């Protein structure tokens with residue numbers, strides 16, 4: 513869409529709070545429709561609880577925060593890509609649609625593996641201390 517048409521589009525506006533509300537609406541929709549996002553959010557709640565119980569350091573909080581944000585952001589982008597692909601191809605089977613969806617899922621997988629490594633690196637020493645010392 514060129515700049516002139518973009519300005520003319522009736523849903524286009526430039527108020528920060530309206531854009532903010534749209535972003536919140538997007539999060540609400542993703543929460544309602546995406547089982548994986550709800551699963552990752554539940555994991556996030558568990559990680560935060562464990563971090564509070566073990567009183568992790570500020571640096572460890574930052575690593576956990578980075579991992580959590582990375583997974584949730586990848587999950588949201590994956591969801592957006594899935595929706596755009598479905599918008600374009602509908603229910604038709606399509607090689608490029610499959611490629612796009614699988615690559616987007618790959619991003620979520622990498623973020624999740626990174627988070628797992630961060631979580632184990634931080635929590636294993638605390639668990640070791642609790643059970644073996």
Ligand SMILES: Nc1ncnc2c1ncn2[C@@H]1O[C@H](COP(=O)(O)OP(=O)(O)OP(=O)(O)O)[C@@H](O)[C@H]1O
Nearest residue numbers: 548594601602603604605606607609610613614617
């Ligand atoms: N239009 C399509 N054409 C060909 N293959 C598709 C198409 N849509 C989906 N697929 C394949 O089916 C898999 C499952 O698709 P789906 O849209 O259910 O996403 P998903 O990976 O299960 O993610 P989520 O659980 O977040 O919805 C995709 O990873 C892709 O390999």
